[in-house]
Amino acid sequence: MKGSLPRRGLLAAALAALVAPRPAAADGASLRAEGNGVRLVLPGAAGGPWRLLAEARPQRLVLSLPRHGWQGPRVLSGIAPVRSLRWDERASRLYIDLTRPVGAPDIGREGGALVLSIQPGTPAAFARLAGPGRPIATGQGAPRPVVVLDPGHGGKDPGAIGATGTQEKRIVLAAAQEMRRRLEAGGRCRVAMTRTRDVFVPLGSRVEFARRQRATLFVSVHADSAPGARGASVYTLSETASDALSAALARRENAADAAGGLNLPPVPADVQRILLSLVRQETRQGSVRLANMTVGALRPRVPLLPNTHRQAAFAVLKAPDIPSMLVEIGFLSSRQDEAQLKQPRHRAVVATALASAIEDYLERPGLGVTSVG
Ligand SMILES: [Zn+2]
Numbered sequence: 001m002k003g004s005l006p007r008r009g010l011l012a013a014a015l016a017a018l019v020a021p022r023p024a025a026a027d028g029a030s031l032r033a034e035g036n037g038v039r040l041v042l043p044g045a046a047g048g049p050w051r052l053l054a055e056a057r058p059q060r061l062v063l064s065l066p067r068h069g070w071q072g073p074r075v076l077s078g079i080a081p082v083r084s085l086r087w088d089e090r091a092s093r094l095y096i097d098l099t100r101p102v103g104a105p106d107i108g109r110e111g112g113a114l115v116l117s118i119q120p121g122t123p124a125a126f127a128r129l130a131g132p133g134r135p136i137a138t139g140q141g142a143p144r145p146v147v148v149l150d151p152g153h154g155g156k157d158p159g160a161i162g163a164t165g166t167q168e169k170r171i172v173l174a175a176a177q178e179m180r181r182r183l184e185a186g187g188r189c190r191v192a193m194t195r196t197r198d199v200f201v202p203l204g205s206r207v208e209f210a211r212r213q214r215a216t217l218f219v220s221v222h223a224d225s226a227p228g229a230r231g232a233s234v235y236t237l238s239e240t241a242s243d244a245l246s247a248a249l250a251r252r253e254n255a256a257d258a259a260g261g262l263n264l265p266p267v268p269a270d271v272q273r274i275l276l277s278l279v280r281q282e283t284r285q286g287s288v289r290l291a292n293m294t295v296g297a298l299r300p301r302v303p304l305l306p307n308t309h310r311q312a313a314f315a316v317l318k319a320p321d322i323p324s325m326l327v328e329i330g331f332l333s334s335r336q337d338e339a340q341l342k343q344p345r346h347r348a349v350v351a352t353a354l355a356s357a358i359e360d361y362l363e364r365p366g367l368g369v370t371s372v373g
Contacts, residue, residue, distance in 0.1 A: 029073050029085060029094075037102070037119035038079050042094070045114040047188075048141040052107055052116075054129035061096040061105065061118070061136075081120050101126030107137050114139075145216035145362055147189045148209065150316065151176040152222040152253070155200030160225035160331070162338035169198065171341050172221045175329055178344075178351035179221070179358075188359050189216070203254070203315045210322055217290065217358060218324040220316050223341055224249055225333035231303040232350065234294050235326040236287040237318060238311035249328070250312035286323030290361045294325065297357040301349050303330075303337075323361075327354060 030041045042063075051064040076085040083097040096118070103121030107114065129136055151173040153159035159168025173195070180191045192213045194206045201209075210218045226245050241247035288309075295308045305328070317324040329350050330337035340346040 029076060031076065031079055031082065031085070033079055034117060035119060037117065038082050040082070040085075040096070040116040040118060041110075042114045042116075044112050046109040046112050046139075046141055047144070049139065050107075050114060050141065051138045052105065052136045053134075054126065054136055056127065056130040059098045059101065059126070061098065061102070063094040063096065063114075063116075065092050065094070082118060104129055104136055107139070109139070109141075144187075145189045146192055146213050147183060147217045147219065147358055147362075148192050148194065148213055148215040148322075149176045149179055150194040150206050150210075150218065150220040152220060152224075152316075153200075154195050154198055157200055160223060160333065162332035162341075163335055164338060164342075166332055166338050166342055168223045168332055171223050171332070171347070172329070173198070174344070175223075175341075175347045175351055176221045178347055179219075179355050182351055182355035183358060186355065186359055188362055206316055207319045210319055210324075215319075215322050217361065218317075218319060218322045219354070219358065220314075220324070220326040221354075222253070222326060222328050223330050223332050223337070224252065224328055226328075226331050227333055229305055229331045230334040230337055231305040232298050232308070232330055233305040233328045234291045234298075234309050235314060235317070235328070236291050236309070236311055237284065237314060237324065239313050241312040242310045243307070246310040246312035250314045253326075254313075254315045280320050283319075283321055283323055286361075287317070287325055290323050290357070291325050293360050294327065294354060294357040297353040297360070298350070301353050302346075305331075 029043075031038050033039075045065060048065065051066075053062045053064070054060070055062060071087070071089070073085060073087055075087075078084045078097070078099070081098050081100045081102050083099045086095045086097070087093075088095065101121050101123045102118050103125055105119075106117040109115070151169070153169035153172070155169075157169065159172070161167055176193060177196070180193060183189055183191050192209070192215070194209050195201050206220070207218075226249060229245060235246060235249070241250060291309045295304070298304060298308070314326050317326055329347075330341050332338050332341065
């Protein structure tokens, strides 16, 4: 018994780390000599607007990153002409203290990073830069990635119907709208939805919509019927289903619309096949990573179906170039799940977990790729 307490503490800490909000971008900055000056790279800092100013007393550059969530280095020692860097979190400003006057820095975006080239300049030129209230440069930041949320069914297709008459199409629309609110409040992505009302949308149109939006991620939300099953589960695309339940779910979902196919560019069939398999391999890794993060975010909060991450040939997951997953937030065929899914409070818990997994994925591209057996 003695040994179990610290371990439980560790588990609690690990769970807390899973659910804790993270800064919008990786912290850190790197500085290296370049010519007579320095090159300063701020990873993740290009995700929002910025503004660069010079001040004469003390002699420094001030980079403002408002509404960012970016975390700079608390203090970083410099290389001349930079004396040191200091991040003021409350003001959302990076102070770049100087050892001598500099010319107007070159500042630009490289991927998600802001990059500054700072070179020595004359005192007169620096005095002009530090003139009252004039920014040296401003920028808008990179456009935010688009996440497409796809509430299943709609209109003439109610989806599954629970024992007390709960319709899947209504439950999943409410859950997706809650996810949208959470994601938009987080400010790290834009959200587009395949439907926002009770209308029928063919499966192929859902995939096409995501591709037109140039979506970074596609997340389909369902609450189907599967006899004997209970709890949330996550599905990624595979031509061979991981189990009978997944195969049956995919069959039923795909039957909602026979025209789930993709319009592929007009190239010879064998070229098309090679291109697709290359793109799909990468997309599949992204999908699996997203699914793993989602299971990790759901696990401490809601009941889960055993072997929570499963695979099957869902037509709606077939965009070859967009990491996609389908989440069954529960099964309306289960009385317990139906009772929970009817409650806005329970849906909010699910939506929060899904939104945090999506934000994690967007924040840490390329991390945690594992395969499923
Ligand atoms: Zn469904």
